[in-house]
Amino acid sequence: MIQVKELTHHYGLRPVLIDVNLQVETGELVVLLGPNGSGKTTLLGCMAGTIWPARGYVEFDGVKRRESADRELELRKRITYLPDNTWLPKQHTGREFLLAVGRLYDIDEFRLFDHSDRLLNLFHLEEKGDASIESYSTGQRKKIALASALITEAPYLLLDEPFSGGLDPAGILAMKSVLKRLAHDENVTVVMTTPVPELVEELAHRVAIIRDGQVADYGSPAEITQQAGKATFEEALQQLLYPEKTDVVAAYFDASEGK
Amino acid sequence: MKPRPSWFRKLLADRFFLCAIFSVAAILVFFGGFLTYLILEYGLSIEFLAKPLTVGLACAQLFIAFCYGNARTWPYHPTFDEKYREWLATTPWTPKYPLPKGPLRLVWSDLIVIGILTGLACLLASAYSPSIWPFLVGPTVLFAVAVAAVWTFANWTVDQDVHVHAVLWVPVVIAALQLPPEAMLLCPFVMAGIAWHGVRCSLQRFPWSSCEKLITLKKTSTESSSLVGWPFSNLLFEPKEYRTTFRRALMGALLLGAWTWAVLESIETNDPEDDIVGFMGIVAIGCLFIAGVRLSHYGPAICSQLCWGHRLANNQWLIPKHDVVFAAPLLMGLIGTVAPWILHYAFGASVAVACAVPVGIVRLIAKSMGPSVRELNLTGPHSAFGEVCSTNKFSKVSG
Numbered sequence: 001m002i003q004v005k006e007l008t009h010h011y012g013l014r015p016v017l018i019d020v021n022l023q024v025e026t027g028e029l030v031v032l033l034g035p036n037g038s039g040k041t042t043l044l045g046c047m048a049g050t051i052w053p054a055r056g057y058v059e060f061d062g063v064k065r066r067e068s069a070d071r072e073l074e075l076r077k078r079i080t081y082l083p084d085n086t087w088l089p090k091q092h093t094g095r096e097f098l099l100a101v102g103r104l105y106d107i108d109e110f111r112l113f114d115h116s117d118r119l120l121n122l123f124h125l126e127e128k129g130d131a132s133i134e135s136y137s138t139g140q141r142k143k144i145a146l147a148s149a150l151i152t153e154a155p156y157l158l159l160d161e162p163f164s165g166g167l168d169p170a171g172i173l174a175m176k177s178v179l180k181r182l183a184h185d186e187n188v189t190v191v192m193t194t195p196v197p198e199l200v201e202e203l204a205h206r207v208a209i210i211r212d213g214q215v216a217d218y219g220s221p222a223e224i225t226q227q228a229g230k231a232t233f234e235e236a237l238q239q240l241l242y243p244e245k246t247d248v249v250a251a252y253f254d255a256s257e258g259k
Numbered sequence: 260m261k262p263r264p265s266w267f268r269k270l271l272a273d274r275f276f277l278c279a280i281f282s283v284a285a286i287l288v289f290f291g292g293f294l295t296y297l298i299l300e301y302g303l304s305i306e307f308l309a310k311p312l313t314v315g316l317a318c319a320q321l322f323i324a325f326c327y328g329n330a331r332t333w334p335y336h337p338t339f340d341e342k343y344r345e346w347l348a349t350t351p352w353t354p355k356y357p358l359p360k361g362p363l364r365l366v367w368s369d370l371i372v373i374g375i376l377t378g379l380a381c382l383l384a385s386a387y388s389p390s391i392w393p394f395l396v397g398p399t400v401l402f403a404v405a406v407a408a409v410w411t412f413a414n415w416t417v418d419q420d421v422h423v424h425a426v427l428w429v430p431v432v433i434a435a436l437q438l439p440p441e442a443m444l445l446c447p448f449v450m451a452g453i454a455w456h457g458v459r460c461s462l463q464r465f466p467w468s469s470c471e472k473l474i475t476l477k478k479t480s481t482e483s484s485s486l487v488g489w490p491f492s493n494l495l496f497e498p499k500e501y502r503t504t505f506r507r508a509l510m511g512a513l514l515l516g517a518w519t520w521a522v523l524e525s526i527e528t529n530d531p532e533d534d535i536v537g538f539m540g541i542v543a544i545g546c547l548f549i550a551g552v553r554l555s556h557y558g559p560a561i562c563s564q565l566c567w568g569h570r571l572a573n574n575q576w577l578i579p580k581h582d583v584v585f586a587a588p589l590l591m592g593l594i595g596t597v598a599p600w601i602l603h604y605a606f607g608a609s610v611a612v613a614c615a616v617p618v619g620i621v622r623l624i625a626k627s628m629g630p631s632v633r634e635l636n637l638t639g640p641h642s643a644f645g646e647v648c649s650t651n652k653f654s655k656v657s658g
Binding site: 010012013014015045048049050051052054066067068069072073076077081082083085086087088089090092096097100101104105133134138141142145148165 | 486487488489490491492493494495496497571572573575633634637638639640641642643644653654655656
């Protein structure tokens with residue numbers, strides 16, 4: 001279980017997160033949703049331990065982040081964080097990269113080789129797997145980055161925009177199925193950000209709407225739709241994310257017709 | 260193909276020494292040819308060329324002796340040959356059996372090689388040089404220097420610290436005893452003796468555990484770090500530790516202080532007052548340098564997230580859990596710049612002592628004062644950002 005308590009963070013003088021409280025149950029898939037610059041990535045970074053909040057804390061199964069050196073290291077081996085700006089080794093092959101990441105997480109060698117093969121098949125990188133990453137296209141790089149998160153077999157996955165960055169339809173479908181299966185059958189806890197509402201409704205157990213650094217709403221897509229009093233989740237999102245601009249599309253076309 | 264005779268295998272485990280001999284022979288042939296050309300072309304007398312010929316021969320014999328010392332020690336020590344060491348660790352070998360690759364200890368054949376080198380040099384030098392004794396002891400001393408250096412380095416790689424420190428104390432002790440300069444020639448032999456004892460002690464502990472510095476350095480610097488970038492590298496690599504145990508820090512501090520004292524004590528000065536400023540200035544710069552080196556090891560934790568803007572925004576000017584990282588360097592800088600003056604002018608200590616004591620203390624603080632790099636990295640209140648050291652080896656995936 002992930003517990004986020006009274007998290008507040010500033011970038012210089014600009015507040016990014018204000019008193020955020022969140023609880024993610026084990027085996028749950030939670031999506032952080034919000035406008036650009038609302039603090040989703042910062043919240044994910046605080047959970048991942050790369051960003052140290054000005055106030056508040058994050059707990060994983062009752063263990064606070066950075067409480068003691070040994071417990072923190074143990075925690076890091078149970079959490080995989082895939083930011084939106086991963087760095088990949090240019091000169092090495094995708095397979096070499098996957099194996100190196102797996103070894104960092106102390107995965108058994110035999111299982112590691114088998115898992116890397118399966119991941120390369122999953123993302124249709126069988127041929128490219130043994131070529132240097134330098135020769136990969138943008139989408140293929142995104143795929144190998146996603147595969148590197150999956151090969152860790154960590155019980156906690158923190159993924160920042162896993163469905164963007166040039167991923168092709170096959171990649172999106174594969175990733176969607178894998179995340180669904182991990183959360184439903186393997187009890188893996190996933191927290192991710194994505195800007196695609198259709199994916200959210202299909203995948204997420206719960207959605208946290210982040211607006212202006214605060215949690216505006218937190219619940220299942222059905223609960224959020226019901227609370228907003230809207231017919232569809234998309235409409236509910238529109239109201240929650242941009243309450244003052246719900247008729248922004250209509251206004252755009254009205255103005256154009258008025259000309 | 261006939262197997263090589265055992266004496267050959269004992270003396271020459273690899274081609275290093277043969278290459279050195281051939282190199283020297285080639286230089287000597289060139290040198291001899293050039294001198295012959297001078298004699299024939301310009302009619303120069305052999306007496307006129309005696310000095311350069313003597314110097315050339317001396318350099319050649321010293322170089323060969325030094326190379327031979329390396330060739331007799333480097334290839335046989337298991338710490339320097341990874342495959343040999345790994346294989347040896349799988350066998351039931353113990354120090355009571357001979358080492359399969361060849362003996363680490365010196366053998367009678369070594370005496371023959373050094374004897375031949377010395378005899379040859381003396382024979383040739385007696386014709387040209389007024390003094391024969393440098394040729395007599397030169398090869399043996401250089402051989403001992405090479406042997407002592409290689410064995411000491413080997414001891415360092417397997418954490419045989421007591422012997423490494425003992426070896427490095429020898430020149431200080433000889434300087435303290437104020438023996439004649441010729442006595443310094445004994446240094447390499449004493450050092451080689453201590454280093455050999457260290458080698459024997461380290462072999463008793465074979466196979467060595469993961470504390471081997473060469474393996475650790477190689478593993479962390481080449482294998483893993485070049486294969487994964489942000490965020491795995493920042494989150495899962497344990498940083499290289501700079502702090503050490505207090506006992507080791509104290510041993511290092513005493514040694515550095517003693518060396519500082521010995522060096523300053525051996526410098527003769529004509530203008531003591533002027534030199535005091537120079538010595539203490541150098542000590543201050545040295546201490547600040549040590550402070551900078553320590554701080555650089557904590558580098559990743561001193562990041563922009565804790566910049567003035569952040570402190571201003573949170574009205575938090577001091578972040579004790581993080582800012583403790585600056586305590587040791589500040590203290591070191593203060594001691595390095597102020598303590599020598601106080602010790603000299605207020606307590607009447609000699610310049611050498613007034614400089615040596617702060618240097619030792621600074622080194623002790625640098626290596627023993629907390630927090631450790633690991634502790635700060637894993638528990639410090641700082642952020643890590645998505646960057647890797649050598650961006651030319653990594654490509655960024657955005658979105």
